[in-house]
Amino acid sequence: MxxxxxxxxxxxxxxxxxxxxxxxxxCQRHGLGGISPWRDKLQEMGVTKAAQAIRAAGLTVTGxxxxxxxxxxxxxxxxxxxxxxRAVDEAAEIGADCLVMVVGGLADGSRDLPGARAVVEDGLxxxxxxxxxxxxxxxxxxxxxxxxxxxxxxxTMGQALDICDRLGEGxxxxxxxxxxxxxxxxxxxxxxxxxxxxxxxxxxxxxVPTRDFLTDRGMMGDGVIDLPLLxxxxxxxxxxxxxxxxxxSAEDWWRRDPDEVLATIVERAANVC
Amino acid sequence: MxxxxxxxxxxxxxxxxxxxxxxxxxCQRHGLGGISPWRDKLQEMGVTKAAQAIRAAGLTVTGxxxxxxxxxxxxxxxxxxxxxxRAVDEAAEIGADCLVMVVGGLADGSRDLPGARAVVEDGLxxxxxxxxxxxxxxxxxxxxxxxxxxxxxxxTMGQALDICDRLGEGxxxxxxxxxxxxxxxxxxxxxxxxxxxxxxxxxxxxxVPTRDFLTDRGMMGDGVIDLPLLxxxxxxxxxxxxxxxxxxSAEDWWRRDPDEVLATIVERAANVC
Numbered sequence: 001m002x003x004x005x006x007x008x009x010x011x012x013x014x015x016x017x018x019x020x021x022x023x024x025x026x027c028q029r030h031g032l033g034g035i036s037p038w039r040d041k042l043q044e045m046g047v048t049k050a051a052q053a054i055r056a057a058g059l060t061v062t063g064x065x066x067x068x069x070x071x072x073x074x075x076x077x078x079x080x081x082x083x084x085x086r087a088v089d090e091a092a093e094i095g096a097d098c099l100v101m102v103v104g105g106l107a108d109g110s111r112d113l114p115g116a117r118a119v120v121e122d123g124l125x126x127x128x129x130x131x132x133x134x135x136x137x138x139x140x141x142x143x144x145x146x147x148x149x150x151x152x153x154x155x156t157m158g159q160a161l162d163i164c165d166r167l168g169e170g171x172x173x174x175x176x177x178x179x180x181x182x183x184x185x186x187x188x189x190x191x192x193x194x195x196x197x198x199x200x201x202x203x204x205x206x207x208v209p210t211r212d213f214l215t216d217r218g219m220m221g222d223g224v225i226d227l228p229l230l231x232x233x234x235x236x237x238x239x240x241x242x243x244x245x246x247x248x249s250a251e252d253w254w255r256r257d258p259d260e261v262l263a264t265i266v267e268r269a270a271n272v273c
Numbered sequence: 274m275x276x277x278x279x280x281x282x283x284x285x286x287x288x289x290x291x292x293x294x295x296x297x298x299x300c301q302r303h304g305l306g307g308i309s310p311w312r313d314k315l316q317e318m319g320v321t322k323a324a325q326a327i328r329a330a331g332l333t334v335t336g337x338x339x340x341x342x343x344x345x346x347x348x349x350x351x352x353x354x355x356x357x358x359r360a361v362d363e364a365a366e367i368g369a370d371c372l373v374m375v376v377g378g379l380a381d382g383s384r385d386l387p388g389a390r391a392v393v394e395d396g397l398x399x400x401x402x403x404x405x406x407x408x409x410x411x412x413x414x415x416x417x418x419x420x421x422x423x424x425x426x427x428x429t430m431g432q433a434l435d436i437c438d439r440l441g442e443g444x445x446x447x448x449x450x451x452x453x454x455x456x457x458x459x460x461x462x463x464x465x466x467x468x469x470x471x472x473x474x475x476x477x478x479x480x481v482p483t484r485d486f487l488t489d490r491g492m493m494g495d496g497v498i499d500l501p502l503l504x505x506x507x508x509x510x511x512x513x514x515x516x517x518x519x520x521x522s523a524e525d526w527w528r529r530d531p532d533e534v535l536a537t538i539v540e541r542a543a544n545v546c
Contacts, residue, residue: 106481106497110497111497111498111499112499113454113455113499117457144418144419145417145418145419145455145456146417146418146419146483148454148455149455149479149481149497150481150482153455155455155456155457156457159457181386181421182386182418182421182422182426182428183418183428184390184428184429184432206422208379208422208423209423209486210419210486213482213483213486224379224383224384224422225384226384226385226386
């Protein structure tokens, strides 16, 4: 039962319809408390101009999506490191609560999952070192195991927190219910993360059936995730931030009037979250 | 590098092409060491007749697929319990190494995942009690987390072994690489299972991209799973059984000449497993 000021809009939710400027205006119009831009939309608007507009609108920036993809070139290259440092700079400029990391999966043609995980940890260490200097927090987003090969080889909260334990201060997790709702260890791992390391909390729903691996996420209430239960666990773990709505939905929500999408988010936040 | 006598054919791999009788003959013709029938094919042939034919062919029965679906009626009903007891009887009659359990997901209209897991554990306890009397081993198959809602709410080896720890003797796990290859804890959980509880080992491959949630599994070598690495872990854990090939493939292997499918299995077993 969330009021609109407890909700943040991840721009992916209306990425087919709105520019970042339109997202900012939409958040204001619907009374949302925050926004989380993707880098493509941020760069399109211009980082400085976007930062000013977000501040003027009084929106909390719950995250910047996204850094990571450390395995994109098979090994940790200067280009990959540099791109992540630019992401840190952008996160700093817009005052994002954290830089969300989708870490990358197996390199092309590789079957070496332990190797990919080692590359990812080296990459995170490099980005974290730079991010500490810029005052930016780094949030690993564990992705659903169905993305282990092609998007992210960090697949559970426990695995992400093990990395955080090894890397130290300034790094935590972005917990997206879509990726972790199935995990029997979820409650315990939220508690283990605690308020300092539970840096972002993303919501949507898991549809049954799910028709596409990437772009068939559901609006809250349309699927099977017990959102109030999980929100309770996050609160017990000390999370007090906004709930960020991130819905990839090629056949449904990306085709609707974006004001209808935001109105629906506000209604569902009040009634099913 | 497996010789054909180390391979078992799960009948799902050629389910669109062959009856169980044809599967048994096919295994003999290609020199495979074992077979694992599904119940529909077993009942179609007749359990007694099938048991005789499998014995006459000298095939090991690496499992019977499948019991479970404890949540099918929302709660644990006598009908669900009885069906699982019949599955135990069938497993006993064909001399199966284990009865493989796909435990069921959320009941229709439910979001109560902890509740579903409790129903499943009660159901497993009931089946196990009966199976002990019949000398049948029960193997929980953890399914990939992408099936948590609609097929099985036991989703990791660790979760399955926690259940085994609570239920005691006679119950273990069926480890299918398709479901668990992504798990950072897999090696440790195989070791934890050990030879007594690692009751079955299923192989295929994870394709990139995967185009269907259920029926787009790959032939060994066509995907990204490091099969020799995982086979090594299973061997280190004490597993000495056959590797059972189970491939759901509506658009590819189910459309091919089944003798070509088995010949390919034999070739891949020798070269990529």
